Amino acid sequence: MTSIQVRPAGPGDHADLAALHEREWGGPHVVVHDTRYDLRELPALVAVDGAGGFAGALVHRLADGGLEVVSLAATTPGNGAGSALLAAAEAVATAAGADRLWLVTTNDNLRALRFYQRRGLRIVAVDAGAVDRARTVKPTIPYLGEDDIPLHDELRLERRFPAPAAGS
Template sequence: MGDRVWPADDEGGGRVAPIQVRPAEPRDEADVAVLHHRAWGGPYVVVHDTRYDLRELPTLVAVDGAGEFAGALVYRLAADGLEVVSLAASSPELGAGSALLVAAEAVARAAEVDRLWLVTTNDNLSALRFYQRRGLRIVAVDVGAVDRARRLKPTIPYVGEDDIPLHDELRLERRLEPMPRPR
């Protein structure tokens, strides 16, 4: 992955600086920690009845054209695909989320897995819109998953975006075409 510059998505019609995505380095720890605290209340998330310490998983970071930290994607790679465990951007209009998702897809393809997947919550309409516009499809609903997750992380709120009660997880995925083999 190195210094590859991934294209940013200019969904809002504004000017978008080029976004560079690379594996996280020690110098990124503070920025990533602040972002995870803002997004999740700290380094721990609970998805599909599993508690993850985001500091222990591979992380991609996005920086804008000026070299400023713009977002992070934490993932788990397994035989059944690449799971996006966390995706958060400092400023949604920069295109960092889109660039991070493109980079995660490249990681998945390089690992020869054919699925990129993630879980979001029933209240997170902005995430559902974002992911579906990028080709992910809802493939499962785990009714009551967030209610169960509160046993592992009691700080999960009961009401989410737009005052929607927070109860369920939705799994989204996109099947990936294999990388072309060199001839």
């Protein structure tokens, strides 16, 4: 496996980010928990491989005492970029004084559910019908998701951080 490094996105990453978001989400807009986000307007972390090649990205926002992962995608699954990006996002969260990292995925995304749970995130809520509502804002959301599973619901996952030690 190639060594993965993570850094904040810079102006030179715009084309790679745009291509990744087009591939993953059909463009720069995502609709999650009844909110439409433009991924170009939020902070991003990028993963690069040992040769300096673009390996993935995580777009996030700090709000409500936590860091929300709005988008996470690797150029090649299994290359270590997702794990490295998630660890870097936790570092951003703790540096900002946040006590949790959280995100939303869909009921069909079994690969993501496995990935996140293996990294300590827990399912804390299910919003039945959230994807159905999101289609009114973004009609290109498919009705069938991965493995031909009907796409209807959002699952919220989170991991809480231990409180910093006194005096640190």
